[in-house]
Amino acid sequence: MTMTEKALILTGAELYTPTYLIAPGAVLIRAGKIMAVGDPDAVIAFDPAAERIDVGRAKIMPGLIDLHIHGLQGFDVLGKYISAASNVLPAYGVTAYLPTTYPVFPETFLDDLALMGKVIRSQSGGAVALGIHLEGPYLSPHKPGMCDPNFIYPMTEEDLEKMLSASQNAIKMITFAPEEGDSLKMIPELIRRGIVPSIGHSDADFETVSKAVRFGLNHSTHTFNAMSGLHHRSPGVVGGVLYFPEIVAQIIADGHHVHPAVINLLIRVKGVERVCLVSDAQPFAGKENGRYPWGPYEMIIKDGTSQLADGTIAGSVMLMNRMLGVLVEQVKISLKDAVTMATKVPASVLGLNKGQLRPGFDADITVLDDRYEALLTLVEGKIVHQLV
Numbered sequence: 001m002t003m004t005e006k007a008l009i010l011t012g013a014e015l016y017t018p019t020y021l022i023a024p025g026a027v028l029i030r031a032g033k034i035m036a037v038g039d040p041d042a043v044i045a046f047d048p049a050a051e052r053i054d055v056g057r058a059k060i061m062p063g064l065i066d067l068h069i070h071g072l073q074g075f076d077v078l079g080k081y082i083s084a085a086s087n088v089l090p091a092y093g094v095t096a097y098l099p100t101t102y103p104v105f106p107e108t109f110l111d112d113l114a115l116m117g118k119v120i121r122s123q124s125g126g127a128v129a130l131g132i133h134l135e136g137p138y139l140s141p142h143k144p145g146m147c148d149p150n151f152i153y154p155m156t157e158e159d160l161e162k163m164l165s166a167s168q169n170a171i172k173m174i175t176f177a178p179e180e181g182d183s184l185k186m187i188p189e190l191i192r193r194g195i196v197p198s199i200g201h202s203d204a205d206f207e208t209v210s211k212a213v214r215f216g217l218n219h220s221t222h223t224f225n226a227m228s229g230l231h232h233r234s235p236g237v238v239g240g241v242l243y244f245p246e247i248v249a250q251i252i253a254d255g256h257h258v259h260p261a262v263i264n265l266l267i268r269v270k271g272v273e274r275v276c277l278v279s280d281a282q283p284f285a286g287k288e289n290g291r292y293p294w295g296p297y298e299m300i301i302k303d304g305t306s307q308l309a310d311g312t313i314a315g316s317v318m319l320m321n322r323m324l325g326v327l328v329e330q331v332k333i334s335l336k337d338a339v340t341m342a343t344k345v346p347a348s349v350l351g352l353n354k355g356q357l358r359p360g361f362d363a364d365i366t367v368l369d370d371r372y373e374a375l376l377t378l379v380e381g382k383i384v385h386q387l388v
């Protein structure tokens with residue numbers, strides 16, 4: 001890892017704040033923070049002695065923030081491989097993320113959470129693991145997706161306390177089905193503990209979603225996938241996500257999970273700043289086609305997808321930098337809007353001082369070329385990946 005101690009100025013053809021596009025643009029970094037952003041001459045005049053890196057015709061933007069990722073390159077973040085994943089993610093432009101769980105054997109799950117919490121608290125280098133996204137076991141057996149229904153059950157206060165204790169209070173987001181058991185009533189407690197409540201893997205009706213929103217529900221997990229769909233007489237979870245502005249909607253933009261036209265409609269209805277790009281990448285994203293074991297499951301990677309033997313889609317094999325390309329080229333939105341969904345929105349969901357190139361914000365930055373490849377990535381001002 002290259003360490004950048006003194007002031008550094010990045011200059012390039014295009015700079016996405018992401019609210020504004022500045023072309024050409026530059027950003028000044030000092031002590032892990034962004035100090036100035038704007039026209040290159042003005043930024044250089046702010047600190048003429050700063051080291052400079054000219055990234056040519058590349059695009060400078062905030063580091064990508066992935067709130068839903070299970071792993072990549074053979075590293076499963078459910079356990080000890082969080083550090084390894086953190087070291088690999090900057091090569092894909094990701095500077096911060098939520099390591100995400102999935103339903104596994106109950107007898108080992110608390111041990112897994114304990115290890116995740118320990119690694120998160122002692123991490124150093126690479127992308128920052130912001131905390132745990134608990135996707136399961138609090139899901140609906142009627143909308144399990146790839147998950148084994150035998151590992152699924154409703155949320156209870158007692159069980160949640162065990163999870164939090166095991167993880168050393170590292171859980172920052174929980175995907176759950178509010179219609180199961182007393183899960184609905186748990187929403188205020190999640191919010192009190194600083195946990196984002198996210199509806200997902202849910203067969204709830206619109207009325208239940210309405211109640212959940214009144215309790216404080218404000219997020220949805222991989223919208224459209226593993227949730228009750230929209231019908232004109234029964235709006236379901238999808239209808240609730242579209243209807244309530246309080247809900248920020250995750251979307252997997254890999255070209256397989258959701259049709260590009262439907263993603264475009266979601267963005268039109270919700271607005272760019274209420275849609276959050278996530279990868280939902282599984283541990284073998286980035287690997288060659290083949291069969292791979294993932295906990296109690298077997299993944300079949302082929303044709304750009306990850307599937308179970310019965311054809312059920314099981315996570316994605318695409319990382320967020322490539323999904324920006326899908327949003328621009330297939331969904332037909334601007335790169336500025338795509339970057340907003342991958343940076344500013346997830347940062348706002350967790351209340352982070354990240355996701356924007358603004359003075360005072362953390363200097364988490366990535367530089368992408370025209371093929372969406374990461375040429376340079378910085379985390380809190382330190383270069384953690386470099387091809388230029």
